[in-house]
Amino acid sequence: MADRKLQVIPLGGLGEFGMNILALRYGDDIIVIDAGMMFPDDALLGVDIVTPDLTYLSENREHVRALILTHGHEDHVGATPFFCAEFDVPIYASAFTLALVERRMEEHELDHRVQFRPVKPREVVDIGPFHIEFIHVTHSIVSALALAITTPLGVVIHTGDFKVDPTPTDNELFDLHTFAEYGKRGVLLLLSDSTNADRQGYTESERAVRPRMEELMERSPGRVIVCCFSSSVHRLQQVIDLATAAGRKVAFLGRSLTNVTEIAHSLGLLEIPDGTLIRPSDIMQMPPSKVAVVISGSQGEPMSALSRVSVDNHKHLSVQPGDTVALSARIIPGNEKAIFRMIDHLSRRGADVQYGTMKPPLHVSGHGSQEELRLVLNLVRPRYFMPIHGEYRQLSKHARLAEHLRHAGLEEIFIVDAGEVLELDDAGARKAGRVPVGRVCIDSGTVDEVVEDMVIRDRRHLSEDGIVLPVIAINRHTGRSETLPEIVTCGFASAEDGSGLLQAARQVVARTLEASSEEEKGDWGVIKEKVRADLRRYLVKQTSRRPLIMPVILEV
């Protein structure tokens, strides 16, 4: 292999949202930065999660030296179990990030083979020709790291995800000094987070949610139910502090919330005063004004805790007039309809639902806006700049933000798509070819089934297993399905052996409908998910095949 050549190879997360993974190669040594997953599009028809195609790494298996995780968000670590199933290399990350990954590994029964290497900010490790310093950055999750990677050709800075929060709730400041030091000494290439490159100004500090949250805790006559991402430890800390100050006990609903709080508490990252927590089963036993609930499901996921609460189908919480529901999370594009439907249900039960943008805010982003991106660009003053983490529109906005640095040593900006290779050597930098990239779709049934039933399926196998469409006609006036559901198939069951199976499958769908409440039937997202899960279970059992199941609901 040519010496003195550095290749930057994004395998996901550029030109698409989520699924961040990037390989850095010098000669015969490859390090991989992040291994994230993506939440799938409706267009992917019932797939549960999407992970990056690792073909490039498999083809260069003997050169892969390590995986480095910048922070614990799913779009940066969610594919780690699948990565570890293939590559037996050490994983470097903060203790908190590793603990989150470890929990995932246990679920996949993969933990025995993983070499975890916890690192701290300012710590340095050497991996082949790469000399890596970890740098503390502020983000919506705790223990987020940027990387300064010194290579024989120069320094590459990878920001991970960040905002420049001037007043973080844990008082751990963004390490501006180390960025400045590298900038002063000279940086070859900056890879910087573009998620909010289309937002003007500064992102507000995490502390900005405090006034609104405080008001809700103190003034709400009933329960305060806060819905946020389970990994938002700073947010959880504020909820716990403010609930306690207002004389409320706190319950957590949702398995991932319970996991994260246990981990964060054990690592000293989340303070929970004794006597603060109550069990989910105690929620309805306490006076409503003495309770705060933290709940998962901010994206309206059909089987999430908050979705189930919204249709009054959760065993531990029934929302009543007087209760306040605070949606303290962003809306991921594509989820609006599901979220708004959930808000409508909660409003109908009499809850005062607080959502959307407001001042003071109920939610602030974890990603830096344009002025913070400019600040990092100006501190680092790289020779080359490549925006990362974003769809094309964000990457191109970020590129425009760097234009003024052309007067300060910036030679070129590269907007690179996943799969394109950026090559750097003594002569400069340029795009140089492509490597295979793609999405691997993973069916895992409903959220509760993830553990027992994780099967990696590539849609390439579709032709083998076929498609099954249960077609359900629901009478708009009665809300009932008055005829037996139809089942249409393609490439699944041949006529002679299939008719009995499909007749039975129609009964399975009919039973799912009968077992569902009126409100669930009114919410097509929920009912489709239930039909899909039950039918899949049935078909796998009967045929050992896993067709694509795509429920169709018709209003008649």
Add this chain to the structure above:
Amino acid sequence: MADRKLQVIPLGGLGEFGMNILALRYGDDIIVIDAGMMFPDDALLGVDIVTPDLTYLSENREHVRALILTHGHEDHVGATPFFCAEFDVPIYASAFTLALVERRMEEHELDHRVQFRPVKPREVVDIGPFHIEFIHVTHSIVSALALAITTPLGVVIHTGDFKVDPTPTDNELFDLHTFAEYGKRGVLLLLSDSTNADRQGYTESERAVRPRMEELMERSPGRVIVCCFSSSVHRLQQVIDLATAAGRKVAFLGRSLTNVTEIAHSLGLLEIPDGTLIRPSDIMQMPPSKVAVVISGSQGEPMSALSRVSVDNHKHLSVQPGDTVALSARIIPGNEKAIFRMIDHLSRRGADVQYGTMKPPLHVSGHGSQEELRLVLNLVRPRYFMPIHGEYRQLSKHARLAEHLRHAGLEEIFIVDAGEVLELDDAGARKAGRVPVGRVCIDSGTVDEVVEDMVIRDRRHLSEDGIVLPVIAINRHTGRSETLPEIVTCGFASAEDGSGLLQAARQVVARTLEASSEEEKGDWGVIKEKVRADLRRYLVKQTSRRPLIMPVILEV
């Protein structure tokens, strides 16, 4: 029928977004306020527009006296042609609203039977027991009216859609005085627009978009391409004025834009200085810095002008680096993915795309926020209040905004769903039963086919015409469809007569794919729409049947 009983019967637009229509009945007389359509959900699988079920009105045909339109937006007038096909009664509205409706009627060849009754603000008409005064309100469309309807039981105020714009661009102020006068004399019931009831503060004036628009017109090195709703006459006026001041000529792209500007110009509502306009075919002949284009397609509709421009498939406009595209419209929830995909395409062509919230803004809403809703509530001080125009979450927020009026004579607030009847008499007000409501789905092919090919289809007929699913496998790496598309059907063609037809249909789909550019194939929204349109044309011609066509694209 019982005397001295007033019934308020919302037939659409409450508990759902769009499709506003409300009947007011006193004894044997019914007036209908607005007849709107709804843009359908993805869940409705390829239906083009949705109109309200008029069963209640049909069953009371002999009592229907008039249709009154508050303003010309599609969610208030879009179902008028279907209404007029059934009911031969006069239509009262502003001249501008009537002109928009007339254009639609001509397209449906329905104009001969319609009695148009233009009205002006402060004008009064008597229809049976209803004495109706029209009141000028500010909104994103010109000539918007509220109604003060004096009945034997008291006054009902219907706000239509409004904001309280303190500095409207046409200097026609919101008629606060007339609202105040009625409020002073006593109002029985207020029906008020809830669209923005979940937004704090005041909505900015239409004039607030001026600074940003001015900057773009003056500073952009290339073309300035502004995308807004065609009915936003105030916005169009500002674009024309600022483009002219910056030395740019203006072209309109999109049929509805051309229609609206012609109508507004002929009524003196839009000033276009001589020599300002250029034809679409001249756009690419002029120096880019001398051109501004107003274009339709702000919601990423697959066949709209801007969508076609984004994949470089428009005969009159090819976007180049240096051009600026300004999205000056709201994102209707559910359309985010299509819009972001369009922005990504435009960014890839090198355009500087301005979108999203920013200060100063590129777009302001036409609907009043919480403080404006409170202002109208306080001016009117009704005895009963019923929020209208919104999903349940907005209606319930609006209801909460009125709580303080309980100290000022407000007796009760009714959150009413479409189909529920609010009954008022000497004893008070109460919900009293339901009438049939629902959605009628209309297939009209692509936007261009609306005129020639308008067929009213209720999905109840689905069992007759069946479902056809073209299943297209696209290779992610090559972007090509390498095998002949499959076609799955349900209830459409029986095996013996169908196989030849379906073989031919597979060829039709394959030809559509071949005739599409790489970029179109990369945009599943576009390709699905094209496949659907071509296949429908073929199947209608061959079989005279109109199955539901639902293209499925699989990435392999």
